[in-house]
Amino acid sequence: MGYSRLAVLNIFLVCTCSAAPPNFVLLFADDLGFGDLGCYGHPSSLTPNLDRLAAAGLRFTDFYCTSPVCSPSRASLLTGRYQTRSGVYPGVFYPGSRGGLPLNETTIAEVLKPLGYATAAVGKWHLGFGANGMFLPTRQGFDQYLGIPYSHDMGPCWNLTCFPPDVKCFGLCDIGTVTVPLMHNEAIKQQPVDFLNLERAYSDFATSFITTSAKKKQPFFLYYPSHHTHYPQYAGPGAAGRSSRGPFGDSLLEFDNTIGNLLTTLEKTGVINNTLVFFTSDNGPELMRLSRGGNSGLLKCGKGTTYEGGMREPAIAYWPGTIRPGVTHELASTLDILPTITGLAGAKLPQVTLDGVDITEILVNQGKSKRETMMFYPTDPSEMYGLFALRMGKYKAHFYTRGATHSGTTPDQDCPVFALLKAHDPPLLFDLESDPSENYPLPLVGRPELQDVLGKIKTVKKQFEASMVFGESQISRGTDPYLEPCCNPQCNPKPSCCRC
Ligand SMILES: *[C@@H]1O[C@H](CO)[C@@H](O)[C@H](O)[C@H]1NC(C)=O
Numbered sequence: 267m268g269y270s271r272l273a274v275l276n277i278f279l280v281c282t283c284s285a286a287p288p289n290f291v292l293l294f295a296d297d298l299g300f301g302d303l304g305c306y307g308h309p310s311s312l313t314p315n316l317d318r319l320a321a322a323g324l325r326f327t328d329f330y331c332t333s334p335v336c337s338p339s340r341a342s343l344l345t346g347r348y349q350t351r352s353g354v355y356p357g358v359f360y361p362g363s364r365g366g367l368p369l370n371e372t373t374i375a376e377v378l379k380p381l382g383y384a385t386a387a388v389g390k391w392h393l394g395f396g397a398n399g400m401f402l403p404t405r406q407g408f409d410q411y412l413g414i415p416y417s418h419d420m421g422p423c424w425n426l427t428c429f430p431p432d433v434k435c436f437g438l439c440d441i442g443t444v445t446v447p448l449m450h451n452e453a454i455k456q457q458p459v460d461f462l463n464l465e466r467a468y469s470d471f472a473t474s475f476i477t478t479s480a481k482k483k484q485p486f487f488l489y490y491p492s493h494h495t496h497y498p499q500y501a502g503p504g505a506a507g508r509s510s511r512g513p514f515g516d517s518l519l520e521f522d523n524t525i526g527n528l529l530t531t532l533e534k535t536g537v538i539n540n541t542l543v544f545f546t547s548d549n550g551p552e553l554m555r556l557s558r559g560g561n562s563g564l565l566k567c568g569k570g571t572t573y574e575g576g577m578r579e580p581a582i583a584y585w586p587g588t589i590r591p592g593v594t595h596e597l598a599s600t601l602d603i604l605p606t607i608t609g610l611a612g613a614k615l616p617q618v619t620l621d622g623v624d625i626t627e628i629l630v631n632q633g634k635s636k637r638e639t640m641m642f643y644p645t646d647p648s649e650m651y652g653l654f655a656l657r658m659g660k661y662k663a664h665f666y667t668r669g670a671t672h673s674g675t676t677p678d679q680d681c682p683v684f685a686l687l688k689a690h691d692p693p694l695l696f697d698l699e700s701d702p703s704e705n706y707p708l709p710l711v712g713r714p715e716l717q718d719v720l721g722k723i724k725t726v727k728k729q730f731e732a733s734m735v736f737g738e739s740q741i742s743r744g745t746d747p748y749l750e751p752c753c754n755p756q757c758n759p760k761p762s763c764c765r766c
């Protein structure tokens with residue numbers, strides 16, 4: 267089946283005859299770790315729909331995002347470029363951030379638009395808001411958008427913590443900022459957003475988008491980055507209290523329910539066999555939230571660190587009839603999604619330096635990856651320090667290590683913020699195949715073959731860093747309280763009057 271689909275695609279590319287171009291559904295979880303899904307071994311998570319995708323699709327064991335925090339990781343997913351190029355660093359955007367993903371960056375949506383694709387983003391954006399919403403998805407190739415523009419703890423989430431009393435909600439969130447708005451395209455639809463019904467609103471919006479596009483026989487791209495499973499964990503009426511894993515499990519279940527709705531819609535509208543569904547997460551789990559945070563499974567540390575737990579993620583590709591069920595150990599990354607979708611759609615690659623490679627061969631033939639390396643930048647990349655770590659084949663070398671607040675509370679002393687920046691010369695070298703947990707640095711003395719590996723890694727690092735042109739930092743442009751989204755812009759006193 268795989269071969270025949272590829273053949274059809276090739277014919278389509280060569281003769282541009284009338285075979286329908288494929289649809290793409292890109293699902294992105296938030297702060298979800300390598301060990302959080304049932305199909306990745308979690309014993310009490312309830313993820314029947316993601317497990318179904320994994321059972322009938324291709325599950326990745328060695329898939330990476332590009333940053334251990336949110337905004338930079340999202341920038342890379344949508345552009346196929348390391349965040350250092352687009353300037354989406356250090357850290358993440360805030361409600362009043364002046365910057366955003368630069369408008370001259372080309373997103374997957376912008377790649378597909380010229381081919382007549384319908385495009386929609388639903389969920390958490392977190393690539394900037396800016397003056398008059400100038401950085402919203404509708405300015406980056408998406409026809410439609412429904413969602414919250416940044417994380418749901420970036421506002422005083424009063425309506426999350428207290429009502430209704432039988433729904434499990436936890437967390438204090440940020441104060442001194444506007445309540446989190448729900449955006450419809452560029453307009454504020456609700457402020458504060460109705461968190462408990464947010465997932466349902468997403469599901470309805472996405473379902474309607476798929477149905478409308480399928481009816482019109484228009485190819486479509488749906489990007490659905492959920493606010494789940496970011497802190498604070500909560501779920502609406504359909505999932506609260508329904509998992510045995512507590513608030514994190516409920517939040518994950520609510521997301522999984524929506525994925526189930528989307529799959530049903532793809533089936534009902536008859537487009538499921540012509541749709542690539544891809545699932546992954548933005549970064550590792552926020553271990554500081556104790557049992558209310560995610561879990562990186564057997565990987566070391568989590569969010570905020572350049573250990574495996576910070577950046578290796580679950581990833582699943584599903585496309586009945588085209589992708590055979592299986593597991594791949596090939597190296598792949600969120601960087602590769604843009605070039606792969608571009609190739610499958612027969613679109614044109616943006617004329618910029620891309621860091622991604624086309625992984626169609628892995629998807630369709632369970633073949634080899636063109637990716638040989640993965641670069642690990644910290645949350646605050648700089649030209650001075652460069653890469654913190656580099657993976658080449660099965661080996662990973664750490665040049666610097668550092669713990670992170672987000673990874674606090676674990677028994678491993680390397681993870682919390684108290685583990686200060688440490689330079690390693692020679693670098694710490696791990697064999698990720700025999701030691702995926704990065705427990706045992708390889709002894710280099712008397713091991714010329716490993717010295718040789720390290721030499722190669724150093725050469726690749728040097729070449730990569732020499733070719734990296736850092737874009738102007740968008741996040742260092744700072745914040746301005748007047749840029750925070752407010753449904754009643756002239757009101758007083760801000761931010762509390764921004765309620766409609
Ligand atoms: C976008 O514009 C900035 C500022 O002019 C420039 O430095 C950057 O290289 C441009 N990026 C792309 C992808 O063209």
Ligand SMILES: *[C@@H]1O[C@H](CO)[C@@H](O)[C@H](O)[C@H]1NC(C)=O
Pocket residue numbers: 533535536537538539586587
């Ligand atoms: C998808 O393909 C399978 C296997 O060929 C077939 O049984 C199913 O009916 C198809 N679904 C749709 C909606 O076309």
